[in-house]
Amino acid sequence: xxxxxxxxxxxxxxxxxxxxxxxxxxxxxxxxxxxxxxxxxxxxxxxxxxxxxxxxxxxxxxxxxxxxxxxxxxxxxxxxxxxxxxxxxxxxxxxxxxxxxxxxxxxxxxxxxxxxxxxxxxxxxxxxxxxxxxxxxxxxxxxxxxxxxxxxxxxxxxxxxxxxxxxxxxxxxxxxxxxxxxxxxxxxxxxxxxxxxxxxxxxxxxxxxxxxxxxxxxxxxxxxxxxxxxxxxxxxxxxxxxxxxxxxxxxxxxxxxxxxxxxxxxxxxxxxxxxxxxxxxxxxxxxxxxxxxxxxxxxxxxxxxxxxxxxxxxxxxxxxxxxxxxxxxxxxx
Amino acid sequence: xxxxxxxxxxxxxxxxxxxxxxxxxxxxxxxxxxxxxxxxxxxxxxxxxxxxxxxxxxxxxxxxxxxxxxxxxxxxxxxxxxxxxxxxxxxxxxxxxxxxxxxxxxxxxxxxxxxxxxxxxxxxxxxxxxxxxxxxxxxxxxxxxxxxxxxxxxxxxxxxxxxxxxxxxxxxxxxxxxxxxxxxxxxxxxxxxxxxxxxxxxxxxxxxxxxxxxxxxxxxxxxxxxxxxxxxxxxxxxxxxxxxxxxxxxxxxxxxxxxxxxxxxxxxxxxxxxxxxxxxxxxxxxxxxxxxxxxxxxxxxxxxxxxxxxxxxxxxxxxxxxxxxxxxxxxxx
DNA sequence: TTATTTATACTCATATTGAGTATATTTATA
DNA sequence: TATAAATATACTCAATATGAGTATAAATAA
Numbered sequence: 001x002x003x004x005x006x007x008x009x010x011x012x013x014x015x016x017x018x019x020x021x022x023x024x025x026x027x028x029x030x031x032x033x034x035x036x037x038x039x040x041x042x043x044x045x046x047x048x049x050x051x052x053x054x055x056x057x058x059x060x061x062x063x064x065x066x067x068x069x070x071x072x073x074x075x076x077x078x079x080x081x082x083x084x085x086x087x088x089x090x091x092x093x094x095x096x097x098x099x100x101x102x103x104x105x106x107x108x109x110x111x112x113x114x115x116x117x118x119x120x121x122x123x124x125x126x127x128x129x130x131x132x133x134x135x136x137x138x139x140x141x142x143x144x145x146x147x148x149x150x151x152x153x154x155x156x157x158x159x160x161x162x163x164x165x166x167x168x169x170x171x172x173x174x175x176x177x178x179x180x181x182x183x184x185x186x187x188x189x190x191x192x193x194x195x196x197x198x199x200x201x202x203x204x205x206x207x208x209x210x211x212x213x214x215x216x217x218x219x220x221x222x223x224x225x226x227x228x229x230x231x232x233x234x235x236x237x238x239x240x241x242x243x244x245x246x247x248x249x250x251x252x253x254x255x256x257x258x259x260x261x262x263x264x265x266x267x268x269x270x271x272x273x274x275x276x277x278x279x280x281x282x283x284x285x286x287x288x289x290x291x292x293x294x295x296x297x298x299x300x301x302x303x304x305x306x307x308x309x310x311x312x313x314x315x316x317x318x319x320x321x322x323x324x325x326x327x328x329x330x331x332x333x
Numbered sequence: 334x335x336x337x338x339x340x341x342x343x344x345x346x347x348x349x350x351x352x353x354x355x356x357x358x359x360x361x362x363x364x365x366x367x368x369x370x371x372x373x374x375x376x377x378x379x380x381x382x383x384x385x386x387x388x389x390x391x392x393x394x395x396x397x398x399x400x401x402x403x404x405x406x407x408x409x410x411x412x413x414x415x416x417x418x419x420x421x422x423x424x425x426x427x428x429x430x431x432x433x434x435x436x437x438x439x440x441x442x443x444x445x446x447x448x449x450x451x452x453x454x455x456x457x458x459x460x461x462x463x464x465x466x467x468x469x470x471x472x473x474x475x476x477x478x479x480x481x482x483x484x485x486x487x488x489x490x491x492x493x494x495x496x497x498x499x500x501x502x503x504x505x506x507x508x509x510x511x512x513x514x515x516x517x518x519x520x521x522x523x524x525x526x527x528x529x530x531x532x533x534x535x536x537x538x539x540x541x542x543x544x545x546x547x548x549x550x551x552x553x554x555x556x557x558x559x560x561x562x563x564x565x566x567x568x569x570x571x572x573x574x575x576x577x578x579x580x581x582x583x584x585x586x587x588x589x590x591x592x593x594x595x596x597x598x599x600x601x602x603x604x605x606x607x608x609x610x611x612x613x614x615x616x617x618x619x620x621x622x623x624x625x626x627x628x629x630x631x632x633x634x635x636x637x638x639x640x641x642x643x644x645x646x647x648x649x650x651x652x653x654x655x656x657x658x659x660x661x662x663x664x665x666x
Numbered sequence: 667t668t669a670t671t672t673a674t675a676c677t678c679a680t681a682t683t684g685a686g687t688a689t690a691t692t693t694a695t696a
Numbered sequence: 697t698a699t700a701a702a703t704a705t706a707c708t709c710a711a712t713a714t715g716a717g718t719a720t721a722a723a724t725a726a
Contacts, residue, residue: 042409044423049410074407074427076375077382090377094407162650170651262703280684282705303703304691317495318503595672613715615674636672637722667726674721682713690705696698 001254002102006270007113008234009062009105010035010226036227037234038062038109039093054096061109066098068253073236080229082199097237099253117273119223119231120238123177124273136218137184138165144187157183174272177239181232189218191225241271249290252311260298260306261285289315334587335435338448339603341567342395343368343559345443369560370567371395371442372426387429394442399431401586406569413562415532430570432586450606452556452564453571456510457606469551470517471498477520490516507605510572514565522551524558574604582623585644593631593639594618622648 001007012034040057047053051069058064072095078084081091105111117124122133141161148154164179166172185193194211201208211219225231244250251267265281285291291309298306334340345367373390380386384402391397405428411417414424438444450457455466474494481487497512499505518526527544534541558564577583584600598614618624624642631639 044409044411045420048412048419050407050425071406073404074383076377076427077384078377079381086381087378092383094409159646159650167650260704277684277686278703279686279705279707284683301703302693303701304693304705306704313492317492317500593673610715610717611672612674612676612717617714634672635724636670637674637724639673670723670725672721672723674719676719677717679716680714682711684709684711686708686710688705688707690703692701692703694699694701696700 001267001270002113004266004270006116007102008116008119009038009064010112010114011038011061012036012110012112034227035114035224035230037230038111042094050094051096054098058098059107061107062111063106064100064103067100068250069096069098070240071095072097072233072240075229075233079196082196083203085203093233095233095236097240099241099250101254101256114224116234116238119226119234120177120181121221121223122180123174123238125172125174126269126273126275132221133165136221137189140189140218141165141183141187144189174274175239175243177242178232178235181235184222185232188215190222190231191219192229192231194219195225238271242273245271249311249315255311258294258296258308258310260301261291261309262306264291264309289318334600334603335446337599337603339450340435340446341449341452342371342397342438343445343447344371344394345369345445367560368447368557368563370428370563371444375427383427384429387431391431392440394440395444396439397433397436400433401583402429402431403573404428405430405566405573408562408566412529415529416536426566428566428569430573432574432583434587434589447557449567449571452559452567453510453514454554454556455513456507456571458505458507459602459606459608465554466498469554470522473522473551474498474516474520477522507607508572508576510575511565511568514568517555518565521548523555523564524552525562525564527552528558571604575606578604582644582648588644591627591629591641591643593634594624594642595639597624597642622651 038058038061040061042050042053047056050071054069055066058066074092074094076090076092078086078090080093084090102113105113122130122137124130145154145157145161148157160179160183162170163173164176164183181190184190188194188197194215198208219225223231226234241250245268251264251271254267255264261282262278264285265276265278268281269276286309289312292312294308294310296308298308371391371394373394375383375386380389383404387402388399391399407425407427409423409425411419411423413426417423435446438446455463455470457463478487478490478494481490493512493516495503496506497509497516514523517523521527521530527548531541552558556564559567574583578601584597584604587600588597594615595611597618598609598611601614602609619642622645625645627641627643629641631641
């Protein structure tokens with residue numbers, strides 16, 4: 001986090017990221033994005049555990065010392081890389097989510113920080129409901145679903161649309177990041193979907209599908225594409241972290257040891273993608289025993305100086321589920 | 334589920350379950366338990382996705398058609414199998430959690446249903462706080478922690494004990510199944526820990542540690558051991574499913590299409606390991622819109638016949654988080 | 667006919683939550 | 697120096713959710 005922007009660490013796409021690096025060529029219109037999540041091979045000979053391997057590799061590539069680390073998901077489907085052939089070798093990736101304070105980067109990986117919402121513009125509701133949701137996402141998805149021939153399948157997608165993007169009655173569920181991304185991919189609305197379709201067509205000798213400029217433009221407004229299925233991995237991570245906020249005090253790994261309550265709130269808001277009610281947030285976090293005052297005050301602010309707080313580790317053993325919840329209704333709009 | 338008992342599917346430990354099947358011998362006192370979770374190899378040539386591979390293999394081994402399936406965790410640490418050598422090949426397992434209605438089994442795997450709590454006797458609080466917690470678990474863990482030489486390390490373990498098993502002030506958190514299991518393993522209190530220590534000693538040529546009869550007896554009271562780290566996997570699954578209950582309607586996959594509210598409650602209680610307040614459970618589930626009445630009544634009961642309900646799928650698109658929560662305080666006891 | 671069992675409805679005190687008003691303490695500016 | 701603006705913090709209040717009951721209904725068993 002910097003300046004209320006949640007950031008992710010990326011590396012320049014390296015050669016060894018491709019399972020089958022040879023095949024390219026025709027499909028250059030949506031050529032692979034150079035931006036990728038940090039990743040590397042796991043060497044069972046060298047590393048006792050997956051997590052140790054991760055720590056080591058990230059340290060070497062970025063100079064970062066990881067604090068909180070949690071296994072996210074294991075991705076092993078063939079469609080991850082459109083170049084993989086049936087019967088060929090398979091790239092299986094075990095994804096991890098780590099939270100670190102933003103620090104200068106070093107190491108071998110050409111690592112960079114990126115605004116998380118550059119990849120998911122529709123997930124940031126802090127300035128209100130993003131215009132793109134009603135301008136492009138909903139109508140386009142609705143049109144796409146309407147042209148599905150099979151009635152059962154159409155019904156299933158209609159339900160998925162309601163669950164993922166909400167309805168008149170039901171609110172937007174901020175945790176369903178992956179569901180939203182997957183619908184957009186399946187509907188061919190985002191860059192990776194267009195790119196993968198082209199690659200697959202080129203590899204199988206079929207004519208490469210031409211994409212009309214409107215579709216292209218929408219795809220561009222739907223965020224920066226990433227290598228392979230990395231944006232899908234990232235969607236999984238955002239959904240997971242949002243879910244976790246509610247019942248585990250994970251945010252504190254993104255903050256300095258002492259912080260003002262507003263700083264804490266800004267981090268929660270940035271990850272959740274929503275604005276929260278300040279006074280109630282304070283009440284939740286203070287009387288909930290998540291933080292304790294240090295007696296010191298912050299000097300840097302404009303108005304009345306805020307007190308500095310620290311995380312109360314004891315809360316872990318006091319309350320079964322201690323987090324800073326983001327129920328749909330607690331949002332200020 | 335049958336008769337208020339949550340059951341898991343096991344297979345007889347097959348030869349191919351061992352990464353290095355040759356090495357055995359000395360350590361027969363705690364020989365490998367024959368009971369294992371269903372598992373099998375993943376063939377990337379044959380299966381497009383990990384989940385399809387899973388479906389296929391389970392179908393073939395047990396005759397079961399899996400409904401709800403969710404990826405659990407990927408286990409790839411060396412200590413999973415005490416026989417694995419540094420530098421040797423590594424067994425990496427992607428665990429999945431699937432919920433099915435109990436049906437007769439067939440297939441090649443000698444599959445059987447087992448009471449889940451046979452493996453975790455301390456997790457079932459439906460008849461009150463299990464005696465073993467205060468008789469054996471707490472005092473033994475406390476003694477074990479007390480003899481840790483390093484003060485920092487001792488402090489860390491003390492905190493883990495509080496978080497996992499609760500304190501006077503803090504309640505037992507029913508989701509922390511894995512944390513509890515791991516402490517018991519590390520303290521050498523359960524069968525697998527004793528077995529693995531013996532195997533490791535035998536393989537490295539050290540004298541095989543003798544276990545006194547009291548330790549052995551406690552280990553036996555702490556449930557049935559499983560092959561490799563399978564009980565750890567199972568602990569992960571129980572924790573996951575308990576957490577999921579709260580905010581996703583997963584239980585319905587374990588029930589017939591129509592059911593009485595008591596049947597529903599019993600399933601939730603069995604998984605959660607707690608008793609719930611009947612009237613409040615009804616209120617939660619009915620006015621929460623999770624179920625709807627069918628108009629039909631159940632004939633099989635003793636007292637007043639109960640109405641049959643069905644799951645309201647629409648709730649998925651209506652409420653962000655729809656589940657049948659089990660907060661610590663809602664427990665009857 | 668009565669006891670027992672189970673289901674369902676309703677009550678009520680308490681806790682939690684959402685939303686707001688009021689006040690305090692600072693810096694910036696007229 | 698006085699006042700405005702910004703920020704922090706305290707407090708109120710209605711609405712809702714939750715925990716723990718009591719009351720009543722509808723069946724079977726004795």
